[in-house]
Amino acid sequence: MNAHEQEAVLTIALLAAFADGAKDERERAEIKRIADALTGEAGAPQMSQLYQNVLLKRVNVSQAAAALTDPSHRQLAYEMAVCVCDADGVANPAEQKFLQELRGALSLDSQQVVQVDTEAAALAEAPLTDAQPIGSAMAQATMSDAEMDKYILNHSIVNGAIELLPQSLATMAIIPLQIKLVYRIGQAYGFQLDKGHIREFLATAGVGLTSQYVEQMGRKLLGGLLGSVAGGLGRGLGRATAGAAFSFATTYALGQLAKRYYAGGRQMSAALIQQTYQSLLGQAKQIQGQYSSEIQHKASTLDAGQVISMVKNG
Secondary structure, three states: OOHHHHHHHHHHHHHHHOOOOOOOHHHHHHHHHHHHHHHOOOOOOOHHHHHHHHHOOOOOHHHHHHOOOOHHHHHHHHHHHHHHHHOOOOOOHHHHHHHHHHHHHHOOOHHHHHHHHHHHHHHHHOOOOOOOOOOOOOOOOOOOHHHHHHHHHHHHHHHHHHOOOOOHHHHHOHHHHHHHHHHHHHHHOOOOOOHHHHHHHHHHHOOOHHHHHHHHHHHHHHOOOOHHHOOOOOOOHHHHHHHHHHHHHHHHHHHHHHHHHHHOOOOOOHHHHHHHHHHHHHHHHHHHHHHHHHHHHHHHOOOHHHHHHHHHHO
């Protein structure tokens, strides 16, 4: 995939991010930050310019789709758009209308899109209560601090490993797994939570669901790790490792934040939640290197089917 084709796919992802017209200022600011950050990477397209083009409606779906002639690239662009639309819950009517327009612009038939739509919706709708936690017994109020820390670490390693897989739907599993992690930690301290509460908790911390997904997918795409251009874990490993570090760190920081928040009876102010999350994120980035080999080993044992099953069935 050349730079022009990368720009087209990333433009489609950004169009999907704003398709519902309802992104609040926190999410818009976070997407802009991500665009600026990805622009700064060597060999990356001018994401900040793509962001401006989308926000100011200088580009539309048809124009972006016209740059993609390879069928596999068109399929990849659609997969990314579906995952972006479903990142904060099942696509709403405005997002569904956008995806319908995109299917037409990309000349995709129903057989090409039905599995993507079905799997993405299943991940977005996955219940909180069915799954078992990753790598340990169900979180309980009687867990010691050390056990809870290990529980959070296991999830962080798995989410870092998922970032190394080449499938776009695998990456979409990271956010639901983070939501389930927060749910189980809250449950361990006696709180029964729903997805709406958890999403607001993440938003208060400064973690935008759509923006996080755009960043994850952008790093994968720029690293040559997505879809048919992946060629296994060896390709684009530098950017892939950076993406794994990002997913490890955000998961670890969210888990530790949730532990403090629910152990303290949900008494933290919004400002303290944000401050604490940023502090924990910094700590997580510092320790991530200690677990890089475990993340890569875990990735070698996973495939997209297993990851999707973790979200849907535990």
